[in-house]
Amino acid sequence: MKKAYYQHRFLKEVARLLSEAELKAGVTARMVKIAYETSVPDKDDKGTTRVDYLQARNFHSEIKSKLIDADKALESAEIALKYVVGVNIDQPLRLQDIPLDSMPIAPIESKGMKEAALERNADLKTLNLGIKFYDSRQRLAKKEYLPKIGIQGQYVGPEDRFGVKNSWFVGIGLNMTLFDGFSTKAKVAQSQIQLEKIKDQGILLEKAISAQISALHKTLSGLTEKMEVLRGAIEETNERVNLAAEGYSAGLIEYEKLLSAQKTEIEMKLARLQCLVFYHTMKSEIELLSGAM
Template sequence: MKIYFAAILALIMLRSEVYAQEQAPPQEVLQLNLRETLEFALENNVDAKNARLEILVSETTIKEETSIGLPQINGSYGFTYNPMVPVMFVPNEGPFADPNNPSDVIPLRFGVAYSSNLGVTVSQMIFDGSFFIGLRAAKTYKALTEYDRVKVENDVIENVKKAYFGVLVNAERIKLSESNLSRIDSLLQETTALYEAGFSEKIDVSRIKVQRNNTYSQYERSRTAYEISKQLLKVQMGLPEEYDIVITETLRELNPEDELNALLALEGQHRVEMDQLNTNIELTGLDLKNNTSQYMPTLDFNGSFTRSGAGDSFGTTFESINWFSSSMVGISLNIPIFDGLSKSARIQRNRLQLRQLENQKFYLDQNIDLEIFQAKQNLSNDLKVLKVQRESMDLAQEVYDMSKIKYNEGVGSNFEVVEADSDLIEAEINFLSALYDGLISKVDLEKALGIIHDGLDKPALPNK
């Protein structure tokens, strides 16, 4: 009965899994190489898209600053109803004296129940020193957003490349694990047959089974790491979840040693981080000029035209006879005299900020040189390690082949074969790790040299 119920449960679970697979929408598969992956990421990565949107935001800032120097025209309309018209009191004497009023004051109603007005005002800035500085600062801010976009794209390229190489390494690990499983399964089959024929001991079979279980665990870890690395790459690319990717390149195609050696000989190029810092220095300098210009007077033109009407009843309020016009034109000169030293404090702050930015510029210049030095040292070391690990893998393969031959001819032990197989697996894993480290160091050096965008469309930079 237990076997029967177990079989029924297994059948139900199998049918549920098949049904779930049938209900799940099929994934669309994209076959991509490294260049296509990077181009897709630059177009669809969230940070890259936001950087492009920020440029559009800066353009609206320029329009906003420009509008300050254009005429400002506003219209107005008002309607007022006074349920109780205000009363003013005057002495009950002189021309206002009322002999019939026993009080010493006389209430006089000044105003009507209904009033309305319609007007338009115009103002035009004639002179304001901060206007032109603000306009220039807005354009400089747009240039900064252009540099920010380039920096974001460089970061996207760096992250996508590293994630891309992670997928390739894990795919290679899966292939090696499958090859190792096939090899160990063949050895296990042979040893089992020898044991059943009485030419081998049970411990020999058990030893190979342990090795087989370890290899299978490594295979499952590689599969899990492969799926995780693919998801990470999709996130970096901005690829929707319903898509799957298949990489059409191999690690060795992306890691030619002559290209890596040529990269070590390159000198550093201009880095966009320096452009960002220089633009921030320029913006702070413009802010200093703007605060200094606040000491200068401003001159504005003002004008207005108003039509006003009133009536003691609602109907008479809008009669043309009760409407009158008024207008005004003039200029206003605003001369700053004393503001509690707030402008002086802002100017001192700007000067201190400029000193901070100059210090950052000096540090950045030194830090870039250090990044290049470290990246070259790391890549050079990784190339040496890669060469050693390749040699170790070849030697481990040779040792395994010799041990297998000796074992088949009866002059070697099963333990030697298992140990040689374990050494071969370790050498293969170390080789792939060294290969991956070399690719990561290559990306770090490309970033340090300022050439990580090479091979792709060059971003448009603002004219300086």
């Protein structure tokens, strides 16, 4: 369910980001159009050309097309989330609007994650119960070698033809099987094989969980570092876009530099959103392994 929720959040923020980018691209396209229509190029300066205007329009239409695709994907993700949660498709999905960037990103220790996963994992608990069960079966099979001691009782009556009256005889009996056709030995061997098999399964499962936790931890660490790098890159690209817009308005730089800055800004923001949703998705997988969900 968490994966569906994070996917819905991601697509919603992508749609919001593209909506803002589409608005900015539309303003820029109108600005380029005005500059092209009023441009009087000097001898050494070609000014704003028709190619610049067409590039601005093309960039605006690309953003609009991506926004339409994002809205469709968001609608599908919302239906999938409703299905997982158990909400009727015709009813609105009421969720608190929490941006991915505001969700906590706390460092997680690999050793602590492994201990929690090994302690809480449901499959491992089931195997441990199976080990106890087959161990008890093995001990029970071995008891077949021991003699059986029990209380025996016998009733005699009614009075027989010799005049012996009704009577009870009570005593302790000892029963030992001298030869049972190796059936006890076969039971012990079979229970031993089953016990060793399930123990091996438990060891393999522990190793698999530990390896998976280690891989997820490395992925989380890498995503955390990448998000910090992208955070700084986004701040720089924002400044670059603002400077490029001011420079283009003042006629100091060409439109291509402004277009490049705008594309880089969108790419950086989308990359950081992807890192955020990957981080929280990986974290939910760790919670699933450890049984913390």
